[in-house]
Amino acid sequence: MKKLIAIVEDEPALRDNYAAAFQRHGYSVRGYGSRQEALEAFRARLPDLAVIDVGLRDEPEGGFELCRELRAMSPEVPIIFLTARDSELDAVSGLRLGADDYLTKDISLAHLVARVTALFRRIEALTQPSNRELLITRGELVIDTARLHATWRDKPLGLTLTEFWIVHALAKNPGHVKNRQQLMDAANVVLDDNTITSHIKRIRRKFQAIDPAFDNIETMYGMGYRWKEA
Amino acid sequence: MSLRSKLLLLSLLTLVLPWAGWRYAQEMESSLRRGQESSLLTTADLLSRVVASEPELLYRAHGLSQSFDPARGDFFAPLLPTTPLLDGFPDEWPVPARFVPGFSDTAATPPLKVRLGVHGRSMHFYAEVQRATIEYEVPAHAEFARASPSDRLILLMRDEFGHERAWSISAVAPGPLIVRPCELGMPWTPSNEAVPYVTGVWRETEHGYAIELRAPVNQFGTELGVYALDRTNALVASAPLAALHTGSELLKRRLEQYAPHGTRVSVVDVHGWLLARAGAIDPTPTAALANDGDGVARSIYRVLFAGADEPVRPYGLPYGMWGTPVDAARQGQRTAVWFEAAAGDPALIRAAVPIEIEGNVFGALVLEQPGEELVLVREAALTRLLNMTLVATLFTVIVMLLFAARLSHRIRRLSRAASTALTPEGRIETTIPGTNARDELGALARSYATLLNRLKEYTSYLQTLGKKLSHELRTPLTIVSSSLDNLAAEEPLSPEAKSYLERAREGSARMHGILTALSEATRVEQSIEHTERVRFDVAALVRNMGQAYRQTFAQHRIVANVAFESCPVIGSPDLIAQLLDKLMDNAIDFTPVGGTIEIALDGDSRICRLSVRNEGSLLPPEMGDRLFESLVSGRSGNEGKPHLGLGLYIVRLIADFHGGRVRAENAPDSSGVIVTFELPRY
Numbered sequence: 081m082k083k084l085i086a087i088v089e090d091e092p093a094l095r096d097n098y099a100a101a102f103q104r105h106g107y108s109v110r111g112y113g114s115r116q117e118a119l120e121a122f123r124a125r126l127p128d129l130a131v132i133d134v135g136l137r138d139e140p141e142g143g144f145e146l147c148r149e150l151r152a153m154s155p156e157v158p159i160i161f162l163t164a165r166d167s168e169l170d171a172v173s174g175l176r177l178g179a180d181d182y183l184t185k186d187i188s189l190a191h192l193v194a195r196v197t198a199l200f201r202r203i204e205a206l207t208q209p210s211n212r213e214l215l216i217t218r219g220e221l222v223i224d225t226a227r228l229h230a231t232w233r234d235k236p237l238g239l240t241l242t243e244f245w246i247v248h249a250l251a252k253n254p255g256h257v258k259n260r261q262q263l264m265d266a267a268n269v270v271l272d273d274n275t276i277t278s279h280i281k282r283i284r285r286k287f288q289a290i291d292p293a294f295d296n297i298e299t300m301y302g303m304g305y306r307w308k309e310a
Numbered sequence: 311m312s313l314r315s316k317l318l319l320l321s322l323l324t325l326v327l328p329w330a331g332w333r334y335a336q337e338m339e340s341s342l343r344r345g346q347e348s349s350l351l352t353t354a355d356l357l358s359r360v361v362a363s364e365p366e367l368l369y370r371a372h373g374l375s376q377s378f379d380p381a382r383g384d385f386f387a388p389l390l391p392t393t394p395l396l397d398g399f400p401d402e403w404p405v406p407a408r409f410v411p412g413f414s415d416t417a418a419t420p421p422l423k424v425r426l427g428v429h430g431r432s433m434h435f436y437a438e439v440q441r442a443t444i445e446y447e448v449p450a451h452a453e454f455a456r457a458s459p460s461d462r463l464i465l466l467m468r469d470e471f472g473h474e475r476a477w478s479i480s481a482v483a484p485g486p487l488i489v490r491p492c493e494l495g496m497p498w499t500p501s502n503e504a505v506p507y508v509t510g511v512w513r514e515t516e517h518g519y520a521i522e523l524r525a526p527v528n529q530f531g532t533e534l535g536v537y538a539l540d541r542t543n544a545l546v547a548s549a550p551l552a553a554l555h556t557g558s559e560l561l562k563r564r565l566e567q568y569a570p571h572g573t574r575v576s577v578v579d580v581h582g583w584l585l586a587r588a589g590a591i592d593p594t595p596t597a598a599l600a601n602d603g604d605g606v607a608r609s610i611y612r613v614l615f616a617g618a619d620e621p622v623r624p625y626g627l628p629y630g631m632w633g634t635p636v637d638a639a640r641q642g643q644r645t646a647v648w649f650e651a652a653a654g655d656p657a658l659i660r661a662a663v664p665i666e667i668e669g670n671v672f673g674a675l676v677l678e679q680p681g682e683e684l685v686l687v688r689e690a691a692l693t694r695l696l697n698m699t700l701v702a703t704l705f706t707v708i709v710m711l712l713f714a715a716r717l718s719h720r721i722r723r724l725s726r727a728a729s730t731a732l733t734p735e736g737r738i739e740t741t742i743p744g745t746n747a748r749d750e751l752g753a754l755a756r757s758y759a760t761l762l763n764r765l766k767e768y769t770s771y772l773q774t775l776g777k778k779l780s781h782e783l784r785t786p787l788t789i790v791s792s793s794l795d796n797l798a799a800e801e802p803l804s805p806e807a808k809s810y811l812e813r814a815r816e817g818s819a820r821m822h823g824i825l826t827a828l829s830e831a832t833r834v835e836q837s838i839e840h841t842e843r844v845r846f847d848v849a850a851l852v853r854n855m856g857q858a859y860r861q862t863f864a865q866h867r868i869v870a871n872v873a874f875e876s877c878p879v880i881g882s883p884d885l886i887a888q889l890l891d892k893l894m895d896n897a898i899d900f901t902p903v904g905g906t907i908e909i910a911l912d913g914d915s916r917i918c919r920l921s922v923r924n925e926g927s928l929l930p931p932e933m934g935d936r937l938f939e940s941l942v943s944g945r946s947g948n949e950g951k952p953h954l955g956l957g958l959y960i961v962r963l964i965a966d967f968h969g970g971r972v973r974a975e976n977a978p979d980s981s982g983v984i985v986t987f988e989l990p991r992y
Contacts, residue, residue, distance in 0.1 A: 164785055302857070
């Protein structure tokens with residue numbers, strides 16, 4: 081059965097372009113131009129994945145509202161936030177609401193589709209038991225590359241996909257410095273240097289929420305970042 | 311010259327007022343003086359005419375006016391000022407303060423000294439004779455017995471008709487005199503009776519004897535001779551017959567009649583001898599002047615207005631008056647002179663006029679009146695006026711000065727505000743003081759404030775333009791790039807279509823790059839808001855980054871000079887790294903291949919100084935600190951990456967966050983550009 085992707089985007093041209101890309105990859109798509117529209121549809125039938133534009137024309141924070149409401153309806157549905165604004169505030173709010181990923185509209189369609197696919201894979205993988213062979217352990221960090229899921233001291237970190245790929249890139253070769261370009265490539269995103277910085281900050285915070293003394297991700301100024309072996 | 315100095319100079323012009331007032335007061339004072347003099351002279355003229363109408367009052371004998379000369383032996387009998395005492399002492403004849411012939415004692419004591427004086431209707435006669443031994447008369451037992459020989463004094467009197475008379479004066483012992491008429495000529499035989507109405511006293515002195523006697527004036531004629539004889543009638547000493555000139559009691563009485571109240575009148579003859587004096591001067595100043603409240607003002611006025619008063623010189627009183635203005639009057643000129651206060655007299659005016667009879671000067675009349683140095687001060691009203699003028703002028707000057715100071719202060723404040731309105735970082739502070747005032751300065755301040763506000767609005771519009779543009783353009787750009795993505799997925803595409811697609815993609819990628827650069831500043835601003843400040847070591851950071859740059863930018867020579875072991879600061883290491891990246895980007899772009907870029911970290915105990923120096927073209931001088939403004943680029947031409955002039959703006963934002971300052975200047979040896987960032991140490 082085709083997965084249903086809901087796209088909430090007030091710009092019709094964009095909406096249609098995204099829809100076309102998803103459909104080409106075998107997903108079925110429903111597009112909505114406003115929060116109201118989307119909410120009514122969700123109440124009738126939940127989508128398998130929602131792509132929400134944060135800046136809906138009529139309500140500047142409508143996207144977050146929708147996310148909260150959708151989450152209330154279903155804790156598991158993957159939600160991707162799309163935004164033209166890349167201010168940190170948005171990102172923080174997005175995370176607090178439990179979105180699974182946060183992307184800028186700069187992203188190419190190919191990357192977007194890849195993200196969606198990866199998210200679906202993760203959900204499926206989470207239902208499977210973890211395969212030991214695909215686990216990477218670095219100290220108290222355990223990365224499950226099959227389930228795209230990471231834990232610290234056995235507690236789930238709740239990383240978004242982007243963050244997961246960054247941590248994976250760092251921890252895969254501990255002690256090696258990865259520059260920003262390499263991290264961006266690993267995360268399959270086109271981000272500028274500052275966003276990488278804020279991603280790293282968010283990643284650190286998520287670790288520190290579990291372990292306040294965490295400092296395994298080391299900033300090498302001018303060069304990049306590396307995972308410090310304990 | 312500043313406005314304040316100009317206004318000060320102008321306000322000094324108001325000093326013209328008191329100066330004019332002072333000159334006016336001086337003129338008033340001198341004209342008041344002239345007035346008083348003139349009235350005194352008029353009175354003197356009048357009095358002199360009165361005296362001239364009775365010429366006989368002046369001279370007892372007609373010839374005396376021409377030829378009277380004490381040096382020749384002539385006698386002058388002044389009106390005695392004090393009531394004479396017949397005691398044989400010449401107290402009645404005070405020694406004059408200046409040399410008066412006949413009355414001043416010379417060094418040598420003469421053998422015969424004679425003094426005469428008139429008092430009331432009596433003539434007083436005094437003589438001193440030098441004798442080693444004195445022989446007195448032997449008292450006669452019989453009433454009409456002949457006088458015995460003794461030392462005696464002979465007085466010879468001759469009147470204007472030639473009629474002569476002689477007296478023989480002797481005594482039996484020091485004490486009362488015996489005065490007998492005697493025969494004329496040697497041996498001056500005395501008769502037996504005494505002369506009536508004549509009394510006197512004989513006194514022995516150190517060197518001889520002295521006689522003082524009193525006789526009615528009418529006994530004396532116009533000539534007098536005095537002979538001192540011994541018992542043998544030999545001449546011991548003599549003052550041969552010579553003219554006798556006296557003061558005039560009658561004249562004195564006449565003067566007393568006519569002299570005005572509070573003045574003193576004196577009449578001298580043509581040679582200067584005092585003939586009569588009447589009247590008195592009030593020695594104390596009038597009560598109106600003793601006004602202590604005006605004491606300060608009076609002394610100030612005295613300094614400002616004092617006329618030239620003559621100091622008092624002795625005249626030779628009580629025998630005569632020789633000196634100014636009497637001398638001039640004796641020559642025929644009428645003058646009045648002001649004198650300072652001296653010797654019991656207050657300040658006076660002396661007016662002297664000649665006494666003329668038929669065109670000839672026969673004497674002079676002197677009128678003395680007290681004249682307060684400052685007539686003005688007497689005029690209380692004038693004084694008040696002067697006071698007021700001075701106070702008004704002072705007040706005006708002060709007010710003008712204050713106003714000038716205030717005006718100048720306001721202008722300076724406005725000028726200062728205007729020059730600091732544009733901060734070195736390019737921000738505009740729009741607090742212009744004094745926009746509430748209603749005058750021209752207020753209008754100027756208001757138009758300045760308006761100007762600055764417009765400028766500020768425009769500048770902030772420009773600064774946010776980039777942000778807004780990038781925001782607005784993002785969505786259409788996304789539409790374009792997502793459409794192109796979809797187009798790429800459509801197969802089949804002709805080769806031409808593929809190349810068009812490629813070009814379109816490249817173009818939109820470039821647009822994307824521009825938008826990203828445009829919004830970078832906003833992202834930095836926003837991230838700065840949320841950045842935590844931690845304590846970190848700038849020295850370590852710079853060393854690490856220097857190493858990294860060396861690897862990254864192999865085409866240039868990168869040198870890192872870190873002066874400190876460590877330099878702790880409070881801030882965000884990520885932002886400092888970003889700042890350094892931006893500076894390095896600029897340096898790399900401007901430095902030719904193989905050129906040197908030097909990163910240096912130094913400073914002192916208070917600040918860290920991080921500088922990036924690159925070889926290459928210099929900054930245009932007029933850019934100044936505008937380089938650090940948003941969207942200002944010092945570069946020309948396009949070389950690959952779009953230059954939006956945001957790099958240094960971001961540097962400045964980061965500098966501000968750390969409480970530091972950044973500046974860009976050409977190297978002292980003009981080899982390149984140095985950008986310096988200073989921040990406070992922890």
